[in-house]
Amino acid sequence: MKINKISVIISAILISASTAACFTIHKNMRSKPSENLSKLGNITEVTSTSKTRDLNSIIHENQKSVVSLEVKNGSKSTTGSGFIYDKKGDIVTNAHLIKDRLPIIIRMADTKTYRGKLLGKSEITDIALVRVDALKGKNPMKISRDKKADIGDEIIALGSPLGPQNTADIGIISGSNINFSLENYQYKNVYQISVPVSSGNSGGPLLDKNTGQVIGIISTKADNKSVGFSIPINQVTPMLDSWSSNTNTTEFSTQNRDSYENPKPSTKNAVYLVSYFYSSLNSKDYVTAYSLLGSGWQGKIPYENFRKSYLQTISVKTDNMLCHQMENGSIEVSASIEALEGNETNSGTNTYNVIYTIGYENNSLKILSGKITPAKQQ
Incomplete structure (x- = not known):
């Protein structure tokens, strides 16, 4: 339905997907814990008291219950x-x-x-x-x-x-x-x-x-x-x-009671999950982000190491998101990433290429695996 909007639409999770291309936001992810959290030096957790951050926090926290x-x-x-x-x-x-x-x-x-x-x-x-x-x-x-x-x-x-x-x-x-x-x-x-x-x-x-x-x-x-x-x-x-x-x-009625269970993720849902993952990270909600990883990935990186690896992230941008249906039914998602890392007084932009595998685990859609490679600085 078309409505006359009084103000700009705030979308904590913006999604558009097709079988060929899709859009999301991103931060570099590692499949193994990293001892050196940032090449920028000792990074402290970035906090913000801006109205935008407060609004984003209200939206993100409430969306968990929608x-x-x-x-x-x-x-x-x-x-x-x-x-x-x-x-x-x-x-x-x-x-x-x-x-x-x-x-x-x-x-x-x-x-x-x-x-x-x-x-x-x-x-x-x-x-x-x-x-x-x-x-x-x-x-x-x-x-x-x-x-x-x-x-x-x-x-x-x-x-x-x-x-x-x-x-x-x-x-x-x-x-x-x-x-x-x-x-x-x-x-x-x-x-x-x-x-x-x-x-x-x-x-x-x-x-x-x-x-x-x-x-x-x-x-x-x-x-x-x-x-x-x-x-x-x-x-x-x-x-x-x-x-x-x-x-x-x-x-x-119990007829066809399990008909909604889909062992093969759709491209749309795969994009949504990745988007929700990074929206959680941008909101500093590391617990939710970590819960979206598959058990195999969680087994390789304890929560505290996972959280520490993202304390350096200030903001992220993405480009060239592609989605590919794999033979086993999983979705492979790739993207180019631009991440602003550091703190408010000492920061720099790094670019990465990433690939994720999205699939079901115990009837829950998870980010099963992923890898990252540095890209040339822009």
Whole structure:
């Protein structure tokens, strides 16, 4: 859907892929620990107090709790977004995405895939709650239970409109207390927002840009495709909490229950995983980045050595990204890398050529291996 954007789109993970070429960001990776962390001398961890870094941190941290949701009906499927609501593994989404008795597939930011069960679904308000037992204990998003947003408040809209993608858009609350009906659902006192709302964005969280807390559920778009709407979260938390406490759940049909499991990664998902890996590194989230490596690679480099090898990285750029499907089903990803390394007072740019192998390990997509070779300085 085309929307008039009030401000520039912030995308923590930018993805475009085809069978021939794809784009991502990168930092040099080594398959073995390096004793000399930088030729620039002793490097200390770079920190930043800039607003850009703060915004990127809010986006990155919250995207870990945003999910891509798919409801399968034979060969057809409905896709949307959702987010982790509590530590019970409950996920908030839109009711119009959920079809009773059909499989609910949840994909996390790290591409791990789970089956969900329906806890509650409203026939009037466009909200639903799905539980994934395997996500019990995972950090939920911070919910603003009391705040009512005002017109002009800056917001961040998160979602996965094209499957595992994790886009982020910046905008404002452009209207409030909007009332209308759509497909038998009653939207009362909802927010009008100035960011895109596609079918895949439905169910994603709307954040307060200053606090990073959830203030709404992205739900639908206007017929003229110029605005979107979000249900205020504080209107529905009593209903969500009631469903969460109810032990009666609706299981989906077990027919073709494993049909979503794909032992061969797509080029799109391979590019996404590499992008998410480097987005994590750029956000100094080394734990998440390390978790995306295959067990074989992790066995060669302990976490602390992995973390230290990236403390010198300030920023990275990439070019000439190519993707190749291998005979065993894995994806080979290659790129040219430009890395600014050092600290804010002592830094230099180095270029590298890299190759990665992306594949599944225990039904989770991983970066299985990689190698790096220095390139001529530009």
